[in-house]
Amino acid sequence: MPSKTALVTGGAGFIxxxxxxxxxxxxxxxxxxxxxxxxxxxxxxxxxxxxQMDVADPALKDVLVKERPWVVSxxxxxxxxxxxxxxxxxxxxxxxxxxVNLMExxxxxxxxxxxxxxxxxxxxxxxxYLPCDxxxxxxxxxxxxxxxxxxxxxxxxYGRSFGLRYTVLRYGNVYGPRQNPQGEAGVIxxxxxxxxxxxxxxxYGSGEQERDFxxxxxxxxxxxxxxxxxxxxxxxxxSGEGTxxxxxxxxLKGILSYREExxxxxxxxxxVLKVRLDCSRARRELAWRPTVALEEGLKHTVEYLGLIDQxx
Ligand SMILES: NC(=O)c1ccc[n+]([C@@H]2O[C@H](COP(=O)([O-])OP(=O)(O)OC[C@H]3O[C@@H](n4cnc5c(N)ncnc54)[C@H](O)[C@@H]3O)[C@@H](O)[C@H]2O)c1
Numbered sequence: 393m394p395s396k397t398a399l400v401t402g403g404a405g406f407i408x409x410x411x412x413x414x415x416x417x418x419x420x421x422x423x424x425x426x427x428x429x430x431x432x433x434x435x436x437x438x439x440x441x442x443x444q445m446d447v448a449d450p451a452l453k454d455v456l457v458k459e460r461p462w463v464v465s466x467x468x469x470x471x472x473x474x475x476x477x478x479x480x481x482x483x484x485x486x487x488x489x490x491x492v493n494l495m496e497x498x499x500x501x502x503x504x505x506x507x508x509x510x511x512x513x514x515x516x517x518x519x520x521y522l523p524c525d526x527x528x529x530x531x532x533x534x535x536x537x538x539x540x541x542x543x544x545x546x547x548x549x550y551g552r553s554f555g556l557r558y559t560v561l562r563y564g565n566v567y568g569p570r571q572n573p574q575g576e577a578g579v580i581x582x583x584x585x586x587x588x589x590x591x592x593x594x595x596y597g598s599g600e601q602e603r604d605f606x607x608x609x610x611x612x613x614x615x616x617x618x619x620x621x622x623x624x625x626x627x628x629x630x631s632g633e634g635t636x637x638x639x640x641x642x643x644l645k646g647i648l649s650y651r652e653e654x655x656x657x658x659x660x661x662x663x664v665l666k667v668r669l670d671c672s673r674a675r676r677e678l679a680w681r682p683t684v685a686l687e688e689g690l691k692h693t694v695e696y697l698g699l700i701d702q703x704x
Contacts, residue, residue, distance in 0.1 A: 397459055398619075399423045401447055401494065402467030403440060404431025406571045406578075407509065407563075410612045411465055412437045418616065423459045425452065426468060435570055447490035456501035463619050464498055466491065467509045472577040476536035477661055487539035488546075495550050505557045507618050508547060510540045512562035512628045512669045513603060522634070523604075523670035526562070526626045533662035544626065551624075559618040561611075564630030564669050568608030568689060569696035579637055580605070580644070580690065584697050587650040595637055597659030602634035602666040607684035607692075617678040630669035631682045643687065647694050 398415045402408035403424030408431070412422050416439050423441040436442055443455050447468045456464075469487050470476065476483035491508070498506060514537035516524045530541045550556040571578040573585035583593040606629060614629045641654050674680040684692075 397421045397423065397461040398463045398465060399425065399456065399459055399461035400440075400465045400467060401425045402431065402469060402509075403437075403442075404428055404433065404435050405467060405471070406568075407566055407608065407611060408465070408467035409435040409437070409570055410568075410608050411467065411615050412440050414612050414616060415465075416440065423455070423461065425455060430471065430572065430575070446486075448485060448493050450493065452493055453497040453500050456497040456503065460501055461503055463505045463507065464494065464503050465507045465509075465615060466494055469509065470536070472575060473514060473534045473536045473662060474576045474660065476534050476539070480535035483535045484539055487536070488542050491543040492546055495546060495556065498556060499550070499554055503556070505559065505619070505622065506547065507559045507561065507615055508543060510544055510560050510562045510626075511537060512564050512630055513664065513667055515540050515544075515562060516664075516667060518665050519667055522666065523632055523668045524628070525670040526628055526673055533664060557622070557624055559623050560626040561614055561618065562626065562628045562669070563611055564604030564606045564628075564667075566606055566608055566611045568693050570608075571693075573697060579603075580640060580693055581697065583641060583644050584648070584690075584694050587644060587648045588694075588697060592652050593641060593654045595641065595654045595656050597656075597663060599638035599641065599654070599656065600636050601663060602636050602668065604630035604633065604668040605635055605640075605686060605689070606630045606682055607689035610682045610684055613683075614674060614678065614680050617680050621678060623678055625673075625677070627674040627678065627680075628669035628671045629674055629680070630671055631686070632669060632671050633686075634666055634668035635686060640690075643690055644694065647690060
């Protein structure tokens, strides 16, 4: 019988905190490692054991040896593309060295499986074809995507040489409650909060760039299925549809009865033009499919941000 401990890195952040909640519901004891650089203490689950720690800290090994998790869900990261362009060394320190440090700790603690949060939006660069399947060449434009590709490479090596089993989930643009609306990533949360506060959202470039938006509960479900099914491999996790940033603006404008137009600013460096993900492998092997339509997910996100905004 495997011990039912799961360790979630980044468990105080947007996606990680939802995974923690869901794994606790599933009966796991959950330990969280997060340095709270972007995550929030209020988002920590009261039943989780919390270690405030940098994933690159050598003492991480002691935590894993103590907790002896059966599965590690690795969601801690420097999580924005612009920050990776400003400071690629910091990005690599957290996202590459932190991940290798975690893999070493997994090896020392005999961890069975790592689930890694990779990026379907950033890892392929400007795709040769759409929708992008998992065999598409990896040509990331930003250091953030290069780090994700490097970690996928390390996982494959740890799998071959040390027997570490792993699942890579290449998410599209995940959105929903608890995404930081004041950050540089998460266009839906950023636009919605700006509209709620009567500010004018900024669109970089023409706004015709397309992303594959996937709602948080669907992303969490992919994690649970990957663990339950002991799925080895790499999976795109998205809606399979491309939605332009202009379209997101228009949807939110309708939901919030916002009157202004967006402000357009020059395109940002390393911005992928259009991406949408072929998720048929996840459908086939994980029995996963996205269930929350964009309109519905946007409404949930706006409701959440409205409540948060009133309490500020
Ligand atoms: N949100 C998306 O659309 C999306 C898409 C693709 C991949 N991802 C990946 O999913 C994961 C979670 O993303 P998110 O959107 O929840 O971001 P987030 O910033 O909300 O969460 C990241 C968490 O990691 C923590 N963290 C950062 N540096 C750390 C360090 N050195 N040591 C320990 N903890 C550290 C932060 O405090 C935060 O709680 C990340 O790996 C991200 O790259 C996210």
